[in-house]
Amino acid sequence: MVREYQEPLYWQIRRMVLSHEDADDVLQNTFIKAWGAIDSFRQESRLQTWLFRIAINESLNHLSKKKQTLSLDQTEGSVADMLASDSYFDGDEVQQQFQTAISTLPDKQRLVFNLKYFDEMKYEDMSDMLGTSIGALKASYHHAIKKICAFFEGRD
């Protein structure tokens, strides 16, 4: 199970938590939780969907715990600084700005944005995984895109 799903799970998590060290922690916790809860895994949902759900919950929990230790003012600046100094961030300054803009979204909106924009996930599959209605997901994506565009209009 670990070998088969580690990479897709890792990238889902990494896009949410941004740092490799945090993604490593969350990914390991995801597999440990899955192992502990394997008896409750019901056959009607796919294993991948079930694992993704655990990974997303773990990522969101991690983010909310981390935010409790940062003040609101620090968040945006600290993301930009973190990415600039992160040896496992490959992108140029443009990508750095893009990731900073994405990090300003509320966590759940950011999740929807990542799944739709980067993975081109269908809303039906997203709805199945997150347990949210398709309409709500479409609205969430719309707001996310609008907010990111507004972020750059303010700076350009």
Next chain:
Amino acid sequence: MMTIDHRQQDQEQLQQPATEAMEAKLLERFGAEKPFAVPDGYFDRLPGKVMGRIAQRKRRRLMWRWAAAAVLVGCVATGSMFFERYEEQQTAEAENIQYIEDALDYSMIDNMSIASYLTEAE
């Protein structure tokens, strides 16, 4: 009167072209590549790390179960030991009481009775 579902669908239809247009702008400017990297060999090492942590948890769980069982056995043994002592104590107390009662019986004989007994014997 329009239901909520219809209103939501209408809103989605209005938003759709705007969303697609904005999305296209972002794709043109930033693309959709992942700008993240991982340390060399990370995915090769990860399964071993995870299995190691799971094995550690299994050992800890087993240890707790043995500890719980040991505590239970200890409680039962201690309990039965106290019960035995209690029973012994009860028996000892009962014997004491009999001794005291006997002693009282003897002490009921007063000095006059002792004197007359002695004089009768002569």
